[in-house]
Amino acid sequence: MTNILDDYALMSPLRHRNNWLKLVIVLFGLLVGVSSTSPITPLFIALCMSFTTVAFGRAPLKLYLKLLLAPVGFALTGVVIIAFFSGSGQALLSFNLAGYPFSVRVDGLELALLVLSRSLSGMCCLYFLSLTTPMIELFAVFKATGLPESLIELSMLIYRYIFVFLDMALSIKYAQTVRLGYSNFRRSLSSIGMLGSTLFIRSWEQGDKLFLAMNSRCYDGKMTLFEVHRPVRAIELLLTSVYFLSALALFYFTKNISIL
Template structure:
């Protein structure tokens, strides 16, 4: 089971400047958020997806599987908004009388649904670009440079580490139960799930104690050392970034106020 960290470790964009990537992602997120037209968020999403797949050399099948599985929630939300959010009103595009209750899609609700979907796709594309091209350890070390985030990032790192510890324990226990026909019928499945939860709780507590002892035995003083990778900003990277920002400004200017309906 490959994680986003495994993908980021082999991406060529891993060796690009972390600050530059974070700035580009923030610009993309904020520009899409403040845009009143869905054109700009969709444009940024396409650029981020292309950069992730082409420059980051991420397998297309793996990327689409992850991206579309999360984007499905945005599709459902946009569909619901199209029916139940009237936005600025406008003309009725489609309506149906269901048991005396009129359900309709207006131009205002359709534009609002499309805008929400575009912003969601933009946010996902930007975050996937960052997470698939930058290992989490480098992000942690970057944010630790900000003094007031020091303790917060320590907690985030430990939580992130324990997510995979929990998953490993869960898969091991579940595999052992399945080999002993623990899920052969509904009654055994319920019993196995109860044992799984209890065993997982006890073992995670034991893992926490072992981690605390190991950290203290290595002279832990309240701060975890991080490898702070520093990569120079190349001229080609700066030029490509400027072109990206300039294109965002141009699309924002020429598509402001544009609506599909």
């Protein structure tokens, strides 16, 4: 609980760069990666975003790889299913398992690789934004776009209290563990039920305290967010333009290329 994504974003050198530029880079990567018909372009986007996050954003490489493990593992599960149960054409691999034939065909494998590359590029783009831009600054950008203020304020409160309640849940679980609350299955069920009920009551009490605290400070239904205006430097525009042009060139020249 001492190191969350916002902690690394606050320490990142890229935090002091223009937030609108970073948001445009991420949206560009997401749109081009999803629209690509070849895995080459999404993989190029993923490589660029990863290099920028680790080299320029100073995100620890070990942490970055750990963050990628969970979504990549989930994506690989879907990729295996796509490879074996879709596609046509020449069979690259075939075998029988428990009397059922399984085969990996060319079209199915190409589709699986495309899905994996798209997923990887999207995750790398989002991690670039998460590890270089604190959430409070993103909320200020969202407010400037004209989104409903009630939606932004609810998002801010939800994001803030996710970690408060998670810390509370971990403290309760630790107290239960040292009292052998999880020594067997029956006690574990009882402890989990007590944890859930206690956390619900604590959350209700915390909500009442928050409501009273905000009213005592003359809350009028609006939270003030200050957006820091940072100029875009020439070198940043140059690097961004090179990245955009390279990605678009790959997108155009590889749209009809088959890697198998």
